[in-house]
Amino acid sequence: MFERSFSHLDPGIYLNGLPSVDSCSWKAPWSEVTRQQERYLRSRYSLFCGICKIQRVLRLDLKHHNRPDTCYVAHSPNPKEMTCRDRFSICRFKRQSRSCAFNKRTPYDICEKWLSHK
Structure with missing residues (x-):
């Protein structure tokens, strides 16, 4: 039987064959977002994402x-x-x-x- 175990999953895109994650492609349940991550997203997301x-x-x-x-x-x-x-x-x-x-x-x-x- 094959068991899968992992500590986290990083969604994102591949750039030049390497996985790349940025705050625009990052996803997580809101209940798991830390205060530090929330502050970062509030200050940076509007600068670089969704524009x-x-x-x-x-x-x-x-x-x-x-x-x-x-x-x-x-x-x-x-x-x-x-x-x-x-x-x-x-x-x-x-x-x-x-x-x-x-x-x-x-x-x-x-x-x-x-x-x-x-």
């Missing part, structure tokens, strides 16, 4: 589509491409550029390759 919007456009035009709080997605005639975008790409705030951008993950690339061969 990016996604807007679908007919064509990407950097001259007009340049809001730092928005990730722009061009409509595609290929429904398979849209499926991959919707399921596997993440629009998140990038501290270095102080703007929102898509963070394509490995599953996004795999999805595109897999669907392009069907």
